[in-house]
Amino acid sequence: MDGPAKPQIRRKPVAASQALPVRSPAPKLPGHRGGLREYTVDQLSVQTTGLTINSSATNLAETPAVHSHVIPMSPSEKSPAWTNKLGPAGTQGLQTRDGASSASLNSKPLPTVPDDKQQENGPPLPPRIRTPQPEGSSKGKSPILSPHRSPSFDPVLNRSSALGPSENPPPYSLLNPHTVPRPAIQTLRPPSPSPSSASSRPTTPTPTTPSTSASTSKWSSALSSTKDLALSILPQNYTTTKHHTVLLHGNPLIIYRGPATSLSITIFSSPKYPLPSPHQRVLYLQPRGFSGDTGTKIKTLMRTYEDWINVTPAHRASLQDVDPATVKRWEKDIARTQKRLSKAFKPEKCHVVRETHVIRIPAAAEDGYFRVVVCHKEEGQKRKPICSGPLVRIASLSTDSSVFRGAKLRTLPLEAGLSVASMMATGYVNTVAGPAMEVVQNKIDQIRPGFVQTVYDTALADTVDEQEQAMREAAYAAYQTENGEGVDVIGSDDGPEKPFPVRFSGKVVQGTGRWSERLGIPTANLGDVAENVRNHLKGVYFGWASIRDASGVEQDWHESVIFVGPNPFAPPSVVAKNAIAVHILHNFEGEESFYGAKMQLVIMGFLRPMQLPGTPVEEMLDAISQDLWLTMASLGRDNWGPHAVTERVKALPVTTRTMSGLSERMLATKERVQTKIDRIPAHLLGVRTTGAEVRDAIHGNGGYWVAR
Ligand SMILES: Cc1cc2nc3c(=O)[nH]c(=O)nc-3n(C[C@H](O)[C@H](O)[C@H](O)COP(=O)(O)O)c2cc1C
Numbered sequence: 001m002d003g004p005a006k007p008q009i010r011r012k013p014v015a016a017s018q019a020l021p022v023r024s025p026a027p028k029l030p031g032h033r034g035g036l037r038e039y040t041v042d043q044l045s046v047q048t049t050g051l052t053i054n055s056s057a058t059n060l061a062e063t064p065a066v067h068s069h070v071i072p073m074s075p076s077e078k079s080p081a082w083t084n085k086l087g088p089a090g091t092q093g094l095q096t097r098d099g100a101s102s103a104s105l106n107s108k109p110l111p112t113v114p115d116d117k118q119q120e121n122g123p124p125l126p127p128r129i130r131t132p133q134p135e136g137s138s139k140g141k142s143p144i145l146s147p148h149r150s151p152s153f154d155p156v157l158n159r160s161s162a163l164g165p166s167e168n169p170p171p172y173s174l175l176n177p178h179t180v181p182r183p184a185i186q187t188l189r190p191p192s193p194s195p196s197s198a199s200s201r202p203t204t205p206t207p208t209t210p211s212t213s214a215s216t217s218k219w220s221s222a223l224s225s226t227k228d229l230a231l232s233i234l235p236q237n238y239t240t241t242k243h244h245t246v247l248l249h250g251n252p253l254i255i256y257r258g259p260a261t262s263l264s265i266t267i268f269s270s271p272k273y274p275l276p277s278p279h280q281r282v283l284y285l286q287p288r289g290f291s292g293d294t295g296t297k298i299k300t301l302m303r304t305y306e307d308w309i310n311v312t313p314a315h316r317a318s319l320q321d322v323d324p325a326t327v328k329r330w331e332k333d334i335a336r337t338q339k340r341l342s343k344a345f346k347p348e349k350c351h352v353v354r355e356t357h358v359i360r361i362p363a364a365a366e367d368g369y370f371r372v373v374v375c376h377k378e379e380g381q382k383r384k385p386i387c388s389g390p391l392v393r394i395a396s397l398s399t400d401s402s403v404f405r406g407a408k409l410r411t412l413p414l415e416a417g418l419s420v421a422s423m424m425a426t427g428y429v430n431t432v433a434g435p436a437m438e439v440v441q442n443k444i445d446q447i448r449p450g451f452v453q454t455v456y457d458t459a460l461a462d463t464v465d466e467q468e469q470a471m472r473e474a475a476y477a478a479y480q481t482e483n484g485e486g487v488d489v490i491g492s493d494d495g496p497e498k499p500f501p502v503r504f505s506g507k508v509v510q511g512t513g514r515w516s517e518r519l520g521i522p523t524a525n526l527g528d529v530a531e532n533v534r535n536h537l538k539g540v541y542f543g544w545a546s547i548r549d550a551s552g553v554e555q556d557w558h559e560s561v562i563f564v565g566p567n568p569f570a571p572p573s574v575v576a577k578n579a580i581a582v583h584i585l586h587n588f589e590g591e592e593s594f595y596g597a598k599m600q601l602v603i604m605g606f607l608r609p610m611q612l613p614g615t616p617v618e619e620m621l622d623a624i625s626q627d628l629w630l631t632m633a634s635l636g637r638d639n640w641g642p643h644a645v646t647e648r649v650k651a652l653p654v655t656t657r658t659m660s661g662l663s664e665r666m667l668a669t670k671e672r673v674q675t676k677i678d679r680i681p682a683h684l685l686g687v688r689t690t691g692a693e694v695r696d697a698i699h700g701n702g703g704y705w706v707a708r
Pocket residue numbers: 510511512513514515516517523525540561562563566567568569579581582583609610611612613624627
């Protein structure tokens with residue numbers, strides 16, 4: 001049971017310069033096969049390694065349908081162009097209903113909150129009890145999987161269907177319940193059951209599979225579990241200060257769903273403080289815990305100089321225009337909040353309901369933690385933040401390592417849950433969209449990471465070497481915390497310490513399946529591993545893994561967590577032999593398994609001793625969430641990556657070594673496949689595509705608001 005002593009976790013200071021103007025996830029370098037420098041430690045050969053990070057995305061956010069028309073705002077009502085160059089800032093210590101400061105996840109102060117609006121330790125509100133949503137007829141079903149799609153009005157696109165002519169629903173008949181990938185995640189439940197989630201509410205009808213196949217229910221239950229988890233982890237649904245309260249309607253976990261991704265809030269204020277007039281009231285989406293590269297993307301896609309995104313709804317609607325079921329839900333939330341406010345404030349000071357906003361979340365917001373900040377903004381003046389809403393997590397269904405960005409330890413289980421849901425959803429996309437999608441998506445994945453975005457928005461680096469350096473730094477920067485404190489990492493920046501790195505290989509064999517059944521995390525079990533590895537290692541380690549394909553060609557290297565110890569699920573034996581189980585932090589896009597394949601492993605360091613068999617599932621998940629976090633952060637550093645990538649790329653012909661040469665090739669391929677990609681409404685299944693993100697801007701702010 002006792003492995004090496006628990007390693008020292010260091011807090012790595014992060015220099016501002018590490019927030020690079022390049023996009024994370026980083027590109028896979030074409031032709032990268034991970035040629036390696038080898039060392040020798042005991043009888044083991046060792047090597048240094050490289051970095052590969054992928055990305056894709058999705059949202060099931062509810063977009064309340066508007067029945068008839070919306071009232072366009074007059075030009076004067078429209079939000080002013082945002083020329084303000086204030087950097088991102090936080091709302092300081094906004095008081096939540098349970099008296100907790102929202103600064104627990106967001107610690108930067110808002111610099112310009114007027115005195116009378118500053119946070120105060122105002123009357124603590126009674127704890128919020130989340131009551132079940134009786135309308136929850138669709139509990140457990142993902143909104144995008146609901147069996148019927150009505151041609152209801154789409155408030156974002158301002159037309160009668162969310163789907164354009166080229167955006168037909170995917171060929172769901174192709175759904176094959178047997179091909180949706182593992183894992184089963186039934187046990188991935190919130191620590192304490194939370195009765196309500198967005199998944200339990202009626203939502204805007206969306207296209208779906210006609211069947212209630214096993215795969216569909218698995219996928220939707222993965223999401224619904226994660227959403228439940230979100231409620232228990234990010235439970236506060238309103239923030240309040242002396243004069244303002246912002247109530248979030250729906251689940252704080254908002255799954256990306258293309259241009260129709262939205263969130264709804266209601267703003268209250270004290271009788272003496274009505275909200276500014278519509279043309280002076282501007283709503284921003286403020287990224288929390290992001291690194292500079294995301295800021296760069298926002299700036300580029302939104303054609304602006306700042307990281308806050310102006311999301312002020314473009315249209316004014318009346319309550320009669322809104323779907324009655326949505327209004328009913330809002331009213332219920334409002335009544336509940338008002339009841340609490342009336343207990344917390346004297347009647348003459350009690351906040352009154354002012355406006356409800358349905359905010360469209362642009363694709364530029366990417367994945368991460370956000371809050372809505374309501375500002376007072378007069379022409380030619382700096383904006384003045386008035387109040388801000390609860391934290392929300394915008395997420396696409398992807399196993400992209402960057403889903404961990406911005407997460408704090410408290411939210412990591414949620415991140416792990418998302419990662420599992422992502423795996424299933426991405427497989428689902430491949431299944432429903434059929435082989436075309438798979439081929440095209442695979443291609444786009446090869447060409448897309450980093451490069452396309454780089455071409456769009458930044459000056460190109462001169463050489464591939466520089467690009468590789470940049471992508472590594474960008475990957476690391478993604479783990480910066482919002483307060484600049486840095487991230488937790490293992491080991492020194494100089495690279496792995498003796499006896500690591502340790503390199504070995506094994507053959508992927510079938511395990512008992514019990515681990516993934518219980519935790520929802522697939523682990524490749526290794527046979528044919530050298531005895532000295534089995535016997536000398538014990539505990540949980542991190543490192544790089546690479547699988548050889550059928551023809552023996554080594555594929556990309558992926559970050560991995562590696563377990564060496566007795567398998568608690570294996571049949572008892574007199575001398576328990578150590579098992580080696582590897583979870584690779586990569587989505588294998590619907591590939592069922594790689595049993596029989598040869599896996600190369602390079603262990604770079606020790607994470608923790610193994611937990612005793614019988615440890616509660618929640619505790620194990622917590623530990624693994626931290627394992628994943630530490631692995632990504634630790635391996636993202638310069639001296640911890642697969643440097644041999646550089647050597648490989650150097651071997652390429654000179655023309656392909658320059659960034660421009662590469663990016664041209666990338667773009668040419670991209671153009672060939674983009675048209676196909678664009679026809680697949682992957683966003684409905686939660687997958688972001690580059691084309692969809694770029695086109696997103698044409699929808700403008702969208703959204704609508706209702707005066708009370
Ligand atoms: C990252 C990781 C961490 C693990 N941590 C533990 C642990 O702390 N305690 C334990 O008994 N098993 C641990 N395991 C191992 C599993 O219990 C199990 O032996 C292994 O994943 C094989 O399961 P399978 O037979 O279902 O494939 C871990 C596995 C992985 C991949």
